[in-house]
Each structure stands twice: as C-alpha cells, then as structure tokens.
Amino acid sequence: MNRHSATPGSFTEPPKKSLGQNFLHERGVVERIVLAVNPQPGERLVEIGPGQGAMTFPLLKRHGALTAIEFDRDLLEPLTLQAAAHGTLDLIHANVLDVDFTALAGDGPIRLVGNLPYNLSSPILFHALDHAAVITDMHFMLQKEVVERMASGPGSKVYGRLSVMLQAYCTVTMLFVVGPGAFRPPPKVDSAVVRLTPRPASQVGIDDPRRFADIVRAAFGQRRKTLRNALSTLMEADTIAAAGIDPQARAEQLAVADFVRLANYVPPA
C-alpha cells in the first residue's frame, strides 16, 4: 500500500476494460450521488476506485477531504494533481480487497462510496461486510441486476446468497437507476445506486458469523435441492426441523430471519 505524492499529469490512458473502467461523465448523476451521500462535517469518506475523479472532485469540493483507493497506477498522478484544486486527497495505491478497512478507520467510523468495478462487485461487497463494524454506510453504483439481487426477498428468482448475507447485516435501499449513456465507455447493462447501512451488532443477532455464512453458502449452492440435502454436511434434518424450519423447504423460501434462527440453533445436549 503506497500513498502517492503529486506530480504533473493529465488523464491520457484509454479506459481499461480489465479494471472495469466505465467512467461516469453525467454531471446530474454525480450530483444525485453527492446529495445522497450528503457528507457532514467531521465524517470520513473513503472512495473505492476514484478513476478520473468524476465523484472524487465534487465530493472533495463539498467535504474538503477524502481518502480514495485506486488500483490503476496510471491514474494516480493526474488524480493527485487535479485534486489539489478541490481539497485534500489521501490517495492509496492498492487493490481494495487488500485494504483493511478496520485499520484504515482507526478510531472512528468511515463512510464508503464508489462506482465499483462491476467485475469485482460481489468480492468488494463481502469484503466490506467483514468490516461492517467500522462502516457507517456505503453508497455504491453497481449493475442494476446486482442491486436487484441484493434487495430481493424470498420467492424472487434472484433471491440468493448475496441477498441474505447483505440483508442480515445491513439495510439495503436501491436509490435510483442510471442508464449506460452516463458512462464512457457505456457498459452493456443498466446501473443503479444503492445505499447499504450496517445494522448495529446487537440488532444483527448472529451468534457465529462463520457458521451463518457457511449455512447460507451451502443452502444456495444447491438451490434446487431441499435444505435437508443441501445442508447434509452441516446439520441433520432433525436439527433443521427442531429449529422450526421445514427440512423439505428450499433455500429460496426462507426469510433472512429463518437463516439466522437455523444458524443460531443449538440442539439440547
């Protein structure tokens, strides 16, 4: 992890597909994101993937300071140079998946923002969940289809592991949809901005996060199978029933609270 210092430059490199670089250029969309984030004095903002600064510079102008994590070395110089006119940018050159948000937060909570590289959306979301205790909220631009999965409930075709894991730890609010034309180059799909607000640990109610994650993964890993079969390596059908869940049900029929109950259930000794 290297912090970058200023040297002259401008954005000359073409967007890199391998890094999910679709740069936002529609001012109205940026303004809506800044309004949604609505940073307050004293808060610490951390942007994932500042790119060519579409959100970084307006946020800096509004808030004065920002930490940003960018993987593409070619963007560091121009970002640093251009940011200087707007505020104090703490630019970290790293793969965001290697960044320990808890260490970065230190004493106080952080707020995450980002127009995420779509090829890494799920790993970044799960990585952020691991550090939910230090995150006040997250505002992310993602593929609309991913946001729909995140926000869906039992019975929906797109309800799955991502929905359960995120909703167990956060409230998920889809804010607005953004068409491909707002980006250069335009992605093939619609996008949407989502707000994730981690719940306080006392409200989450999961006794063993690892066991919870294992059960949700196994249940949806074979979503056509009954829970009895999908969870056979983790628990007996009798245990599923004793937890108040029908072993013949499928994962997609269970509410988030059902998964929590199943994971927390301890059979009497």
Ligand code: SAM
């Ligand atoms: N925020 C800019 C915007 O809205 O125009 C850029 C968004 S672009 C969709 C995604 C950004 O994430 C790019 O700048 C890309 O280089 C960066 N990125 C890709 N993979 C990354 C990673 N693993 N860690 C940190 N940044 C990454």
